[in-house]
Amino acid sequence: MAVKVYGTVESACTQRVIACLLEMGVDFELVHVDLDAGEHKRPEFLVRQPFGQVPVIEDGDFRLYESRAIVRYYVAKYADRVPSLMGNNLEERAMVDQWLEVEAHNFNDLIFTLVLQLVILPRMGEPGDLALAHSCEQKLEKVLDVYEQRLSKCNYLAGDSFTLADLSHLPGIRYLMNEANMGHLITERKNVNGWWQDISNRPSWKKLMKLAGY
Amino acid sequence: MTIKIYGVPISTCTARATACLYEKEVDFELVPINFFGGEHKQPAILSKNPFGQIPALEDGDLTLFESRAITAYVAEKFKETGTDLIRHNNLKEAALVEVWIQVESQSFDPAITPIVLEYVLAPMKGKTADKAVIDANLVKLEKVLDVYESRLSSTKYLAGDFYSLADLHHYPYTHYFMTTPWASLVNDRPHVKAWWEDISSRPAYKKMTEAMASC
Numbered sequence: 001m002a003v004k005v006y007g008t009v010e011s012a013c014t015q016r017v018i019a020c021l022l023e024m025g026v027d028f029e030l031v032h033v034d035l036d037a038g039e040h041k042r043p044e045f046l047v048r049q050p051f052g053q054v055p056v057i058e059d060g061d062f063r064l065y066e067s068r069a070i071v072r073y074y075v076a077k078y079a080d081r082v083p084s085l086m087g088n089n090l091e092e093r094a095m096v097d098q099w100l101e102v103e104a105h106n107f108n109d110l111i112f113t114l115v116l117q118l119v120i121l122p123r124m125g126e127p128g129d130l131a132l133a134h135s136c137e138q139k140l141e142k143v144l145d146v147y148e149q150r151l152s153k154c155n156y157l158a159g160d161s162f163t164l165a166d167l168s169h170l171p172g173i174r175y176l177m178n179e180a181n182m183g184h185l186i187t188e189r190k191n192v193n194g195w196w197q198d199i200s201n202r203p204s205w206k207k208l209m210k211l212a213g214y
Numbered sequence: 215m216t217i218k219i220y221g222v223p224i225s226t227c228t229a230r231a232t233a234c235l236y237e238k239e240v241d242f243e244l245v246p247i248n249f250f251g252g253e254h255k256q257p258a259i260l261s262k263n264p265f266g267q268i269p270a271l272e273d274g275d276l277t278l279f280e281s282r283a284i285t286a287y288v289a290e291k292f293k294e295t296g297t298d299l300i301r302h303n304n305l306k307e308a309a310l311v312e313v314w315i316q317v318e319s320q321s322f323d324p325a326i327t328p329i330v331l332e333y334v335l336a337p338m339k340g341k342t343a344d345k346a347v348i349d350a351n352l353v354k355l356e357k358v359l360d361v362y363e364s365r366l367s368s369t370k371y372l373a374g375d376f377y378s379l380a381d382l383h384h385y386p387y388t389h390y391f392m393t394t395p396w397a398s399l400v401n402d403r404p405h406v407k408a409w410w411e412d413i414s415s416r417p418a419y420k421k422m423t424e425a426m427a428s429c
Contacts, residue, residue, distance in 0.1 A: 102265070
């Protein structure tokens with residue numbers, strides 16, 4: 001039975017989950033949630049996800065939410081398929097966890113705020129806070145300087161193999177490069193750019209891009 | 215060789231890491247950082263955490279930063295002994311622990327952190343607390359705690375009827391929050407209150423708060 005993924009193909013967090021399922025060759029069915037119509041805040045949806053957010057997965061009887069918990073679950077469940085996505089031993093796993101936390105706490109908020117102010121609010125007909133967006137951009141420059149240094153020492157964030165830590169960044173960077181028009185933050189940094197070219201050319205990510213109609 | 219933690223006991227994120235070590239009864243050495251003197255932005259610490267933040271962990275050759283990666287490492291390394299923080303023998307329970315670890319990280323933390331930083335930290339740095347920031351985040355925190363209240367009416371702890379790393383991660387910021395004028399957000403929600411009273415009665419929590427007080 002295919003895993004049901006409740007969400008939208010444009011939502012960054014849904015993309016994080018779909019990218020992982022595609023990497024791992026796990027069959028899934030995307031059940032579209034109409035975010036514009038507020039479907040995710042209605043009682044029927046809140047039963048699935050009490051915070052009113054996407055994505056949620058249903059795998060038979062088992063329901064999970066929080067995209068970073070979902071991807072960890074599938075990597076653990078199918079550890080024999082692509083064993084290196086969470087590292088091959090305790091220390092490698094710790095490095096993957098470390099960079100997953102960096103994505104969640106040092107990177108994601110900045111991207112999210114930038115995209116909210118520059119893309120989402122204007123789309124809704126409201127003015128974005130350009131000063132806030134600029135401040136995020138400046139902070140993101142400093143964060144990406146750390147990434148540049150890190151990626152001068154190894155090919156991927158957690159070491160020399162592609163892991164969940166890299167995968168977790170794909171949706172946010174795509175938004176940065178496209179709708180937010182901030183691609184220079186990536187392309188101006190030799191190692192970060194090389195890493196982005198590599199991870200965004202993976203067949204699973206390209207498949208998702210096709211699914212999303214980009 | 216003993217695990218080293220670079221940080222300060224009053225730092226919330228350092229406390230998150232040390233609480234986990236206390237819970238697992240793992241020996242460690244706390245290497246103090248002159249936080250208010252900006253030592254975490256100096257080369258010696260930047261070499262351990264390039265983002266210039268505390269805590270950092272050293273275990274033999276391994277250096278790690280990000281408190282939740284540190285707790286995950288400690289819980290995994292010592293999973294066969296002491297409190298079962300990550301339910302490693304049950305894939306579904308482990309997944310539910312991970313869900314509530316993420317909820318703390320993505321929904322609870324962003325709402326409670328600004329309140330604590332404004333109320334507790336700003337005065338320490340000689341600044342006035344920003345009431346607008348506090349008010350806006352109290353609104354967010356109320357909504358999150360409503361979900362917690364509903365959850366904790368059906369399970370004893372967040373991930374299920376077992377204490378886990380997901381509950382522990384709430385320690386440091388909630389500890390400070392309960393000293394603010396808005397502790398009623400917890401105390402007015404009977405299941406959240408009962409949960410907080412339970413988890414804050416654990417020996418590891420007491421050790422964490424004693425270390426904070428001795429600073």
